[in-house]
Every structure is written in C-alpha cells, then in structure tokens.
Amino acid sequence: MSKSGAKKIQAIRGMNDLLPSDSPRWQFFEAKVRTLMQRYGFDEIRMPIVEQTALFARSIGEVTDIVEKEMYTFEDRNGDSLTLRPEGTASCLRAAMEHGLLYNQTQRLWYQGPMFRHERPQKGRYRQFHQVGVEAYGFDGPDIDAEVILLSARLWQELGLSEHVTLELNSLGSLEARAAYRETLVAYFNEHRALLDEDSLRRLESNPLRILDSKNPDMAAMLDAAPQLLEHLDDESREHFEALKRMLEAAGVQYVINPRLVRGLDYYSRTVFEWTTTALGSQGTVCAGGRYDGLVEQLGGKPTPAVGFAMGIERLILLLDTLALVPSEALGGSDVYLLALDDSATTEALTLAERLRSELPELALTLHCGGGSFKSRMKKADKSSARIALLLGEDEVASGSVTVKFLRDDREQRQINQRELATILPELLTR
Numbered sequence: 001m002s003k004s005g006a007k008k009i010q011a012i013r014g015m016n017d018l019l020p021s022d023s024p025r026w027q028f029f030e031a032k033v034r035t036l037m038q039r040y041g042f043d044e045i046r047m048p049i050v051e052q053t054a055l056f057a058r059s060i061g062e063v064t065d066i067v068e069k070e071m072y073t074f075e076d077r078n079g080d081s082l083t084l085r086p087e088g089t090a091s092c093l094r095a096a097m098e099h100g101l102l103y104n105q106t107q108r109l110w111y112q113g114p115m116f117r118h119e120r121p122q123k124g125r126y127r128q129f130h131q132v133g134v135e136a137y138g139f140d141g142p143d144i145d146a147e148v149i150l151l152s153a154r155l156w157q158e159l160g161l162s163e164h165v166t167l168e169l170n171s172l173g174s175l176e177a178r179a180a181y182r183e184t185l186v187a188y189f190n191e192h193r194a195l196l197d198e199d200s201l202r203r204l205e206s207n208p209l210r211i212l213d214s215k216n217p218d219m220a221a222m223l224d225a226a227p228q229l230l231e232h233l234d235d236e237s238r239e240h241f242e243a244l245k246r247m248l249e250a251a252g253v254q255y256v257i258n259p260r261l262v263r264g265l266d267y268y269s270r271t272v273f274e275w276t277t278t279a280l281g282s283q284g285t286v287c288a289g290g291r292y293d294g295l296v297e298q299l300g301g302k303p304t305p306a307v308g309f310a311m312g313i314e315r316l317i318l319l320l321d322t323l324a325l326v327p328s329e330a331l332g333g334s335d336v337y338l339l340a341l342d343d344s345a346t347t348e349a350l351t352l353a354e355r356l357r358s359e360l361p362e363l364a365l366t367l368h369c370g371g372g373s374f375k376s377r378m379k380k381a382d383k384s385s386a387r388i389a390l391l392l393g394e395d396e397v398a399s400g401s402v403t404v405k406f407l408r409d410d411r412e413q414r415q416i417n418q419r420e421l422a423t424i425l426p427e428l429l430t431r
C-alpha cells in the first residue's frame with residue numbers, strides 16, 4: 001500500500017510485460033522471421049484479436065480443452081458473445097474466406113501476434129502468449145506440407161537451434177478413416193477401462209483420440225499397445241504421408257514418427273507435426289501444426305485443402321536465451337552518446353545530433369537530455385550501451401569541433417572537426 005492507501009494495480013497473471021531489456025531479442029527474432037517469410041513467398045496478414053465465439057467453437061472443436069476451459073469469452077455491450085483469439089488458424093481462414101482470397105486461387109499467408117488461453121501459467125506457458133503462424137490454402141499435395149516444414153527447419157538453422165529440436169510426425173488420415181479408427185480405439189479402451197483415469201474416461205465419450213496424448217505414466221504401457229492410427233490410414237493418406245517423408249528425407253530433414261501425436265485441436269486431418277525440445281522442461285513444443293483440409297467446408301466455404309503451423313515466440317526466445325544463442329550485436333542500444341558539457345552548449349548539441357542523424361541514417365545516437373553536472377552527464381554516458389561519447393563544450397562550439405571519448409576501449413580521446421564527423425564516426429565504430 002502506498003501512503004495514500006491506494007493499492008497498486010498489477011498485471012494479469014500469465015500476461016507479461018516485455019521490458020526494454022527483452023525487446024531487442026524479440027526484434028532480432030521477428031526480423032529473422034519477416035525476412036524468411038519473404039524468401040519463401042509468404043505474405044503477411046493481420047487479423048483482429050477479437051472474433052465471434054462461434055468461430056473458435058466451430059473450428060477448434062466444442063470438446064477440446066481450449067474451447068471447454070481456456071477461452072477468454074465475454075459479452076460485449078450489444079450482448080454478442082466475443083472471444084479473445086486463442087489461436088490464429090480460425091481467424092486467418094475467416095479473413096481469407098470473407099475477402100475472397102480462396103476464390104480460384106492459392107494463398108500462402110503468415111501472421112504474428114498475441115493469443116489468449118486461460119491455462120495454468122508456468123515457465124513457457126502463459127495466458128497471453130505470441131505466435132508466428134503460417135497457413136497455405138488450396139494445395140492438396142504433400143509438397144506444400146514439406147515446404148512449410150522446411151521453412152521452419154531453416155529458421156532453426158538460422159537461429160542455431162537445429163541441434164536442439166526434433167521433428168515429430170504423424171498422419172491422422174481422412175475424416176472417414178479416422179472415424180473407423182475411432183471405433184477400433186474405443187473398443188480397445190473399453191477392454192482396458194479399469195486402467196483409464198478420470199480424464200480419459202470422460203474423453204472416451206467425447207474425444208477418444210486425445211486419450212493417446214495422455215502423459216499419465218500409469219497408462220503408458222496400455223497406450224503403447226493400443227492400435228495405431230498409422231495402421232488404419234486410408235490409401236490416399238498413406239501415399240500422401242509416404243511422399244512427404246520421402247521429400248523430407250531428400251531435403252535432409254530428420255524426423256521421428258510419433259504414432260500418438262494427435263494434437264489438441266479438432267480440425268486436423270492427414271499430416272500433423274510438432275517441433276519439440278528437451279531444453280525447456282515440460283513446455284517443450286516450440287512449433288506445431290498440420291493439415292486441416294475439412295475446415296473451410298466446415299466454416300461454410302467450398303472444400304479447400306489447407307496446411308499450416310504456429311510457433312510460440314516466448315518458448316523460442318526462452319530457448320535462445322537458455323542456449324545463449326542471441327548474438328551480442330542483436331542486443332541493440334545506441335552506438336553514440338552525445339552530450340553538452342554544460343547547459344551553454346545544449347542547443348548546439350541538439351542541432352549537431354540532428355545533423356548526424358540526417359547524415360548517418362544507420363547511426364543509433366542518444367542525446368543527453370535533462371542537464372546535470374558534468375560528472376552525472378558522463379555517468380549517464382557510461383551507463384548507456386554507447387561505445388563512443390561525443391562531448392561538446394564552449395571550446396568545441398567556438399572551434400566547430402567535438403571531443404570523441406572512447407567509453408569501452410583503452411584509446412586516447414581526440415578532437416575532430418564537426419564537418420568530418422559523418423566520415424570518421426563510422427570508421428571509429430567499426431574498429
């Protein structure tokens with residue numbers, strides 16, 4: 001409590017501030033992603049954060065954890081039920097359908113932004129988190145599945161993460177094959193009913209495939225022996241999956257088949273995949289996705305094949321931090337700190353700073369503001385990330401020069417003509 005008795009208001013649990021010390025890592029990551037998307041021919045789309053609740057209920061599935069337990073749903077002032085998006089796939093598809101982007105054409109889209117799920121917060125799991133997502137519409141062959149996986153693999157390579165992530169693959173088959181498999185699986189689980197935990201008993205009625213995803217060690221042996229989806233694939237899905245595996249092999253991407261990978265969202269069919277790491281503890285999935293060929297039709301459009309994935313930015317940044325993989329030059333900050341020695345040169349310092357910013361658009365320059373003693377000005381320069389301080393006092397103003405002081409290197413300070421600064425400064429900063 002403060003003196004006035006007012007209680008300080010805090011952020012919502014599981015929703016994080018990104019502080020100035022965090023932002024450079026995010027910018028580094030985001031810049032890599034943006035360039036990569038361009039190199040692979042994916043175009044950016046930005047959707048609203050709030051959608052009608054029915055969009056998520058109908059696409060993600062009524063009996064999924066997300067829709068049953070995790071959505072931030074509220075009534076707005078008109079009495080409409082709205083939801084903060086828990087993921088981007090449904091919104092992206094809604095936008096593409098609404099704007100005719102699927103009409104007689106294919107699309108390769110990407111987005112990034114906050115998503116919201118009311119999960120129990122822990123390391124790597126938050127209530128507001130951020131995803132980069134990729135969605136491709138109108139392609140039914142396995143080449144596009146391979147292409148989106150290769151895109152993600154290249155990102156890992158560029159970030160230095162390749163050695164630390166594993167690609168897990170599975171195929172869920174067609175909707176019909178899955179329905180038949182579901183019956184086989186329910187029969188098997190009924191035979192082993194005594195081994196099912198409470199959650200699984202509930203899922204046995206609503207979503208039996210999700211039981212395969214259970215982490216309960218008491219059920220592990222029984223689940224290992226369960227009939228496998230891959231053995232119940234329809235011919236077309238099997239061929240699709242085999243072709244995808246061949247393409248990944250040809251491209252040198254290693255994978256492991258995880259026959260129990262079913263994903264927590266209902267819209268998938270055929271290919272599903274996850275990139276996982278063991279370096280983050282229990283929240284080790286850094287990227288996940290797959291095919292969802294039935295969703296466009298389910299949302300009222302013409303049947304259109306679709307495939308995509310989303311990665312969790314927080315988890316990837318945690319991973320980069322854990323492995324110390326953010327290059328120091330990506331940590332941002334200013335190159336130069338410009339200060340007047342006393343108040344008499346404030347205006348000259350300001351105009352010199354502006355001139356330098358015009359002449360050297362790449363330069364990151366912080367101008368000292370707020371006055372203070374010479375000592376405190378120099379302290380601020382030292383505390384900044386700058387490698388060079390430019391000092392401007394009465395003498396310098398009179399002679400049209402500036403004093404260059406090296407803040408991080410053991411080098412003599414020197415005076416240079418202000419007119420030569422634009423040429424000399426970049427040289428001083430590279431050496």
Ligand code: HAM
Nearest residue numbers: 087089124125126129285286287288289308309310312
């Ligand atoms: P998802 O598996 O629900 O899939 O989420 C994708 C990724 O988002 C996860 O692998 C994880 O890295 C991150 N993530 C999910 N929940 C959290 C959380 N609470 N805190 C931090 N990170 C989290 C989807 O969202 C699908 N829309 C992916 C997709 C796109 N499938 C096809 N297209």
